[in-house]
Amino acid sequence: xxxITKPDPHTQIGEDKKRKYRITIKRDLxxxxxxxxxxxxxxxxxxxxxxxxxxxxxxxxxxxxxxxxQSCPVFAIIIxxxxxxxxxxPEPTKN
Ligand code: SF4
Numbered sequence: 001x002x003x004i005t006k007p008d009p010h011t012q013i014g015e016d017k018k019r020k021y022r023i024t025i026k027r028d029l030x031x032x033x034x035x036x037x038x039x040x041x042x043x044x045x046x047x048x049x050x051x052x053x054x055x056x057x058x059x060x061x062x063x064x065x066x067x068x069x070q071s072c073p074v075f076a077i078i079i080x081x082x083x084x085x086x087x088x089x090p091e092p093t094k095n
Contacts, residue, residue, distance in 0.1 A: 002043075
């Protein structure tokens with residue numbers, strides 16, 4: 001079961017102990033393209049203004065969650081590995 005926090009009005013962070021990844025969404029970046037919710041419909045949905053939100057309940061499998069983030073044209077979905085704390089997507093830029 002996912003737990004969702006909202007550290008600011010534009011951000012949602014979701015964690016599900018059964019899943020590998022922590023999800024952060026930047027709702028102010030979202031353009032409502034809906035590819036995330038098409039790929040991982042149990043994890044991502046759209047509100048009445050067509051802006052992404054993280055769903056409660058049982059999420060999709062890890063590979064679908066990552067694929068959904070990779071499909072986002074504006075990089076509004078950030079994926080971190082909960083075990084290592086490292087950002088998986090978007091890949092952090094190297095110096
Ligand atoms: S794919 Fe990106 S832009 Fe499209 S609804 Fe999801 S978060 Fe928003």
